[in-house]
Amino acid sequence: MNMNKIILYAALLAFSLGAPFMFPNYVASLTLMWLMIIVSLTWDMTGGQMGYNSLGNIFFYGTGMYVAALIGIGMVYNVGQYTSAAGGGIQDFTPTQYFTGLSVGALAAGVFCAFCALLLGYLLFGLRGPYFAIGTLGVAIAAGELVSNWEWAGGGQGISLPVFPYSLEIGKYFFYYLFAVLGIGTFIFLNWLYSTRFGAAVNAIRDDEEKAEAMGIHTLRYKLITWSIAAFIVGMAGAFSGYQLIQFEPIETAYQTINLGLFMVVCVLLGGKGTLWGPVIGAVLFHTFKEVTWTYFLGWQWVGLGVLVVVTVVFFQDGLMGWLKQIRPEWFGLRVEQRIAAAEAAEAKAEAAQ
Amino acid sequence: MSGAIIEVEKVCKSFGGVHANKDVSLSVAEGGITGLIGPNGSGKTTLFNCIVGYHPIDSGSVKFEGRELSRLLVPQIARLGLLRTFQQTRIYGDMDCVDNMLISIPHRKMSFADMFKHNAKADYEQADRLLDFVGLYEKRFLRAGSLSFGQQKLLEFAMALMNEPTVLMLDEPTAGINPTLINGLIDRLRMANSEFGITLFIIEHNMRVIMNMADHIYCLAHGEMLASGNPSEIQNDQRVIDAYLGAH
Numbered sequence: 044m045n046m047n048k049i050i051l052y053a054a055l056l057a058f059s060l061g062a063p064f065m066f067p068n069y070v071a072s073l074t075l076m077w078l079m080i081i082v083s084l085t086w087d088m089t090g091g092q093m094g095y096n097s098l099g100n101i102f103f104y105g106t107g108m109y110v111a112a113l114i115g116i117g118m119v120y121n122v123g124q125y126t127s128a129a130g131g132g133i134q135d136f137t138p139t140q141y142f143t144g145l146s147v148g149a150l151a152a153g154v155f156c157a158f159c160a161l162l163l164g165y166l167l168f169g170l171r172g173p174y175f176a177i178g179t180l181g182v183a184i185a186a187g188e189l190v191s192n193w194e195w196a197g198g199g200q201g202i203s204l205p206v207f208p209y210s211l212e213i214g215k216y217f218f219y220y221l222f223a224v225l226g227i228g229t230f231i232f233l234n235w236l237y238s239t240r241f242g243a244a245v246n247a248i249r250d251d252e253e254k255a256e257a258m259g260i261h262t263l264r265y266k267l268i269t270w271s272i273a274a275f276i277v278g279m280a281g282a283f284s285g286y287q288l289i290q291f292e293p294i295e296t297a298y299q300t301i302n303l304g305l306f307m308v309v310c311v312l313l314g315g316k317g318t319l320w321g322p323v324i325g326a327v328l329f330h331t332f333k334e335v336t337w338t339y340f341l342g343w344q345w346v347g348l349g350v351l352v353v354v355t356v357v358f359f360q361d362g363l364m365g366w367l368k369q370i371r372p373e374w375f376g377l378r379v380e381q382r383i384a385a386a387e388a389a390e391a392k393a394e395a396a397q
Numbered sequence: 398m399s400g401a402i403i404e405v406e407k408v409c410k411s412f413g414g415v416h417a418n419k420d421v422s423l424s425v426a427e428g429g430i431t432g433l434i435g436p437n438g439s440g441k442t443t444l445f446n447c448i449v450g451y452h453p454i455d456s457g458s459v460k461f462e463g464r465e466l467s468r469l470l471v472p473q474i475a476r477l478g479l480l481r482t483f484q485q486t487r488i489y490g491d492m493d494c495v496d497n498m499l500i501s502i503p504h505r506k507m508s509f510a511d512m513f514k515h516n517a518k519a520d521y522e523q524a525d526r527l528l529d530f531v532g533l534y535e536k537r538f539l540r541a542g543s544l545s546f547g548q549q550k551l552l553e554f555a556m557a558l559m560n561e562p563t564v565l566m567l568d569e570p571t572a573g574i575n576p577t578l579i580n581g582l583i584d585r586l587r588m589a590n591s592e593f594g595i596t597l598f599i600i601e602h603n604m605r606v607i608m609n610m611a612d613h614i615y616c617l618a619h620g621e622m623l624a625s626g627n628p629s630e631i632q633n634d635q636r637v638i639d640a641y642l643g644a645h
Contacts, residue, residue, distance in 0.1 A: 240512055240513070243500050250491055251489060254483070254489070256472045257471060257480070259505050
């Protein structure tokens with residue numbers, strides 16, 4: 044890494060950590076932006092890097108939310124009694140109970156979701172292209188319906204979690220840093236993962252799975268591991284979200300296939316599939332666009348969003364990073380035949396002139 | 398001549414009513430170069446696909462180093478060291494040549510922890526050496542998809558060598574390559590056989606190429622084994638000549 048890069052990363056890190064103090068009115072929104080970054084980065088692991096477009100990653104978000112909530116409550120109360128009272132009356136959690144519930148719940152959510160991904164992946168990775176997308180979407184929708192009929196877990200009403208034990212103001216900052224650390228950790232982890240043989244093999248599966256098989260690559264193993272890592276991270280993010288939202292219900296919040304479930308795909312398409320920075324840039328742009336339209340053009344926000352999607356899909360099919368790659372390949376260390384030929388010709392000319 | 402490394406016995410494969418392979422038996426000698434010829438549509442590629450597991454065979458048996466393959470999956474067979482290249486060349490078009498080579502490191506020799514390592518210096522050196530061997534060293538940082546068809550074939554061949562196979566099955570290695578490159582390719586195939594010790598099993602339409610290289614040739618026609626023998630026997634076999642010229 045050269046000096047410029049180190050400075051750039053340090054500045055970004057400082058900005059990420061300082062942002063809630065610079066924009067104290069927007070802490071909640073910035074927290075949501077980190078959530079978008081996390082789900083986009085993890086969606087890109089399968090969608091961009093591996094060529095498997097999942098529409099069901101929201102399943103891990105919702106499942107993570109539920110697992111963490113049920114564990115957090117179950118460690119203190121009888122879950123059935125708690126949910127049937129809809130949180131009324133018995134909502135007293137000491138700070139220790141709250142934080143143990145949150146941390147154990149989030150970890151368990153991650154592990155459970157990773158396990159779900161292994162199981163689902165085993166069943167679904169036989170599907171290719173649009174069939175995989177529809178298959179995973181089906182899982183997410185079915186899960187939402189199932190959970191909303193599960194009275195023990197709150198049914199269609201959802202679950203009310205305890206509120207943050209200290210002041211709400213501190214709570215906002217707490218959740219900001221929780222998401223920021225998960226997001227930064229995910230980014231650093233993926234930066235490393237994509238540079239290993241693992242990353243190369245996953246790209247090989249995307250570019251030509253049949254060839255990868257013929258070369259002896261353990262394709263199923265790579266696909267399962269990749270998806271379960273993504274599921275682990277999304278499950279954790281879901282767990283944090285549950286505690287941040289305090290009250291959530293199954294179809295609109297936890298298994299929100301048409302909102303977050305699609306937004307993550309749009310973010311990645313906007314920023315550029317199959318790149319490390321694409322999902323981050325896409326998530327930031329998308330979130331900013333969404334917040335602006337929701338605030339200043341209320342009533343037209345969905346139209347604006349639709350236009351954004353159409354423009355991206357029609358004019359920037361490879362996203363912002365893909366577009367940059369095309370006009371400035373040298374920034375990405377790519378070499379193009381014509382450029383080399385032109386450079387060689389220029390050299391030969393210079394030599395002849397001497 | 399040493400023993401057979403691939404033994405195909407009475408393999409049948411049909412697609413609906415089309416019998417692509419009927420009771421095909423052959424054996425590939427270890428360490429040698431074996432050829433497979435036959436008119437278009439005679440079932441050569443189908444037989445390749447049957448051997449490497451793409452098509453589950455209807456009946457018969459395929460053995461590699463004495464081990465039955467017909468129940469194994471494609472990547473499992475590849476990990477035994479039995480590798481094939483494709484008639485329609487398959488490379489990873491969006492990556493440069495070096496990356497294509499590095500992806501082809503032999504996964505069968507990798508442990509679980511090896512998957513999460515960076516490529517070793519030796520891997521890069523081996524990639525460069527093999528790219529040099531096929532004459533693509535100058536182009537190693539170009540996008541593989543921007544190479545000409547012939548160069549892509551050479552790259553695919555280099556990738557196969559990177560994988561350190563025991564047997565390499567090549568599906569028409571010289572198709573679409575210009576005649577001057579063909580001579581170079583023949584030399585390299587021979588060297589792969591003699592210096593790297595890789596057993597070759599080659600489908601080829603170019604008679605000059607296959608007659609020059611192979612020690613033993615099988616000829617398929619209409620999905621059935623028509624003839625087998627050394628190059629001169631095949632060249633003088635009236636049935637082979639009839640099959641190619643369309644006599645009935």
